[in-house]
Amino acid sequence: MTDIFVTxxxxxxxxxxxxxxxxxxxxxxxILQRVENGGRLAALFGDACEDGAIMMYAVIADDSxxxxxxxxxxxxxxxxxALTPDCAQAHWFEREMAEQFGLKPxxxxxxxxxxxxxxxxxxxxxxxxxxxxVTDFYRVRGEExxxxxxxxxxxxVIEPGHFRFQCHGENVFHLEISLGYQHRGxxxxxxxxxxxxxxxxxETIAGDTTAGHAIAYCQAVxxxxxxxxxxxxLALRGIALELERxxxxxxDLGALSGDVxxxxxxxxxxxxxxxxxxxxASLCGSRFGRGLIRPGxxxxxxxxxxxxxxxxxxxxxxxxxxxxxxLLWAMSSVVARFENTGTVGRAMCEEIGLxxxxxxxxxxxxxxxxDHPAGIYQYAQVPVMTGHHGDVNxxxxxxxxxxxxxxxxxxxxLANLPASPLMASAAQIAADAMxxxxxxxxxxxxxxxxxxxxxxxxxxxxxxxxxxxxWFGLAVALRGQQISDFPLCNKSxxxxxxxxxx
Amino acid sequence: MQxxxxxxxxxxxxxxxxxxxxxxxxxxxxxxxxxxxVLQLYCDLAKQIRKGTVLSGTTTWVFFAGPVIxxxxxxxxxxxxxxxxxxxxxxxxxxxxxxxxLFALSRFFVASSALDTGSAFEGMGAAREVSFAALAxxxxxxxxxxxxxxxxxxxxxxxxxKPWAGGRFEAGASLVLVLVSWFIVLxxxxxxxxxxxxxxxxxxxxxHEAMVLDHSGPLFGLVLYGAALKLMVFGALxxxxxxxxxxxxxxxxxxxxCATIIGLAVVIGAIESIIARLRLVRxxxxxxxxxxxxxxxxxxxxx
Numbered sequence: 001m002t003d004i005f006v007t008x009x010x011x012x013x014x015x016x017x018x019x020x021x022x023x024x025x026x027x028x029x030x031i032l033q034r035v036e037n038g039g040r041l042a043a044l045f046g047d048a049c050e051d052g053a054i055m056m057y058a059v060i061a062d063d064s065x066x067x068x069x070x071x072x073x074x075x076x077x078x079x080x081x082a083l084t085p086d087c088a089q090a091h092w093f094e095r096e097m098a099e100q101f102g103l104k105p106x107x108x109x110x111x112x113x114x115x116x117x118x119x120x121x122x123x124x125x126x127x128x129x130x131x132x133x134v135t136d137f138y139r140v141r142g143e144e145x146x147x148x149x150x151x152x153x154x155x156x157v158i159e160p161g162h163f164r165f166q167c168h169g170e171n172v173f174h175l176e177i178s179l180g181y182q183h184r185g186x187x188x189x190x191x192x193x194x195x196x197x198x199x200x201x202x203e204t205i206a207g208d209t210t211a212g213h214a215i216a217y218c219q220a221v222x223x224x225x226x227x228x229x230x231x232x233x234l235a236l237r238g239i240a241l242e243l244e245r246x247x248x249x250x251x252d253l254g255a256l257s258g259d260v261x262x263x264x265x266x267x268x269x270x271x272x273x274x275x276x277x278x279x280x281a282s283l284c285g286s287r288f289g290r291g292l293i294r295p296g297x298x299x300x301x302x303x304x305x306x307x308x309x310x311x312x313x314x315x316x317x318x319x320x321x322x323x324x325x326x327l328l329w330a331m332s333s334v335v336a337r338f339e340n341t342g343t344v345g346r347a348m349c350e351e352i353g354l355x356x357x358x359x360x361x362x363x364x365x366x367x368x369x370x371d372h373p374a375g376i377y378q379y380a381q382v383p384v385m386t387g388h389h390g391d392v393n394x395x396x397x398x399x400x401x402x403x404x405x406x407x408x409x410x411x412x413x414l415a416n417l418p419a420s421p422l423m424a425s426a427a428q429i430a431a432d433a434m435x436x437x438x439x440x441x442x443x444x445x446x447x448x449x450x451x452x453x454x455x456x457x458x459x460x461x462x463x464x465x466x467x468x469x470x471w472f473g474l475a476v477a478l479r480g481q482q483i484s485d486f487p488l489c490n491k492s493x494x495x496x497x498x499x500x501x502x
Numbered sequence: 503m504q505x506x507x508x509x510x511x512x513x514x515x516x517x518x519x520x521x522x523x524x525x526x527x528x529x530x531x532x533x534x535x536x537x538x539x540v541l542q543l544y545c546d547l548a549k550q551i552r553k554g555t556v557l558s559g560t561t562t563w564v565f566f567a568g569p570v571i572x573x574x575x576x577x578x579x580x581x582x583x584x585x586x587x588x589x590x591x592x593x594x595x596x597x598x599x600x601x602x603x604l605f606a607l608s609r610f611f612v613a614s615s616a617l618d619t620g621s622a623f624e625g626m627g628a629a630r631e632v633s634f635a636a637l638a639x640x641x642x643x644x645x646x647x648x649x650x651x652x653x654x655x656x657x658x659x660x661x662x663x664k665p666w667a668g669g670r671f672e673a674g675a676s677l678v679l680v681l682v683s684w685f686i687v688l689x690x691x692x693x694x695x696x697x698x699x700x701x702x703x704x705x706x707x708x709x710h711e712a713m714v715l716d717h718s719g720p721l722f723g724l725v726l727y728g729a730a731l732k733l734m735v736f737g738a739l740x741x742x743x744x745x746x747x748x749x750x751x752x753x754x755x756x757x758x759x760c761a762t763i764i765g766l767a768v769v770i771g772a773i774e775s776i777i778a779r780l781r782l783v784r785x786x787x788x789x790x791x792x793x794x795x796x797x798x799x800x801x802x803x804x805x
Binding site for chain 2: 146147148149150155156169170257259260261262263264266267268271331333334336337341482483484485486487488
């Protein structure tokens, strides 16, 4: 059997001519087979061809081999046999394709809008735009069953999202999550790019993951234009990515502590998060790392005095974080709240394809930095930290273990900053090519897929934020739990609304 | 005597908003922050009174009755409990039952006003509040029985003036048990950690707060004031249980009372700072523990 997939490494170019076009049933079989053999659906998306037909692309990550398999199929008609009944990881991807390209996955168990966006292909403009959140929700009937609707406007200053609980007293039977309130049309804006604004838009896909998305984008552009960023730039990108992880992880640990009403850690971690953000600011002037990472390298250098100061600040923040975070596990009342709350089993985690700390908390060693290393991670390894139980406690512990590794990594990089230019000279982006670029951001795997047209412009730019994989995990984690534990579970995943909504 | 009544009413009306301020400052100190001013709640109340009220179209007079009756019941209850004086301004045999059911009445109307909005959050909050209250009430009553057994009086003023004076050495042990039991009741009734988190903005975890989400302006001001008043009245129960006020002079008594109740607020703040909230399903266990402690206290006296 000739393989319908082209396999390669993270952030390497693939010429479209080398990528066979098979029919959709063959692609479906291929995906199912690879997922059966331990592969993971990293991306599944459509692209409108010139003749109006839809090309379906699939990216399967083989984490143990460090290979990314890309396959594509041209759809003869809008309907095809849905993957979801046999491969739960495809669930939201198929809903997304149905919404973006009007595809009809036959047999999809829960086909409904995912972002309430208008179709990507301009010739399928609907008469009226769908109303966000106006849809049928899964309902449990029964005399004692009641429904609780939360959001999209929440009591705290957080992003909008709608949560629909089916409850029996305090117990949750089912949670359905309805998003799309933050949809800004990012993928649409990238078509015909890279534009002048593209790199700035990438930095705002999810504001708290600026470095993660910027690196994924730059890796993609560099792969397509055959540019290798200088080693100093790679090291500085690694530092920015790990500082972002540190700031968010410590913020999450503080927020988890606040959610169970344990104040000391909550207050201290809020401050320490600021310390890490300020370290990023000392690199590039922006606390979120905006403007630092650019195609070809980085835009700001780290001077010798900055470097010495960073090392010093890192040591202080490390000590403070250790003091604040380890209080959590010294306090039995906190551990009692964390343990056995919002458990996602390992088998379920594999089935729905969770990524990031949520997957590692289930004991799965899944980390792009380790499995599909690119950039600095090809030369410097970060050990993969895992938990055991898949509950809130495990997700918290994984965050703390990862923080310690990240601090070590940043310290190492600062001690061994290579001397080299900051930018490689730009080159033309290859025409009729594609690349898959993955980055392990603090929330998990970011996957960007760029496909260029015959002029070397983006004809399709697909973004998969880790939240896209993990939102369903949160819904699963809530089954059989207390509704009062939802905020705690939610915080332990801490997913992005805008990263999902694009 | 007259002066004592005036002092009692002044303290009952003016002191309560100070207590949440002290709790907040204590928590801030534990967290390494400065915290809001101690008198913040007075300012908040002044602000709320000047605001307008937004009313949901589904609400009726019951929505108003909740906060109004909560404050009224709190004020009436406050004259039944002895503060700094030898006895409370109003006292009669059996006033403990009246006292307990004043708060039950207030809870009935607060829960009804929550249900009146038709909101899922408020319904959940009301359900939680009444289920936990049903478990807190026996602890309170068993404690009252201990007081009655020790003093032979069935009024709050009688049983709280000198409960240990009988000279029986079991009295000390019993009173300690009742003290712990009532302290748990105080935390539960006043929506403090570990039962409820008064600072949370997460509707799904709230108990008392969830019931008052739709109240705004002066109505919300009443809710805040009513909560502070309730804390004061329950605090006074605890303070009078341990403080040998009846032996001291009037000035010293009042100073000691106010100092102790402020100290109690500091203790509550400290407890909130060092422990996390219980999982909601575990709260009944804590309240049953409170009941058992009071029951053991009673058994000790029947030995």
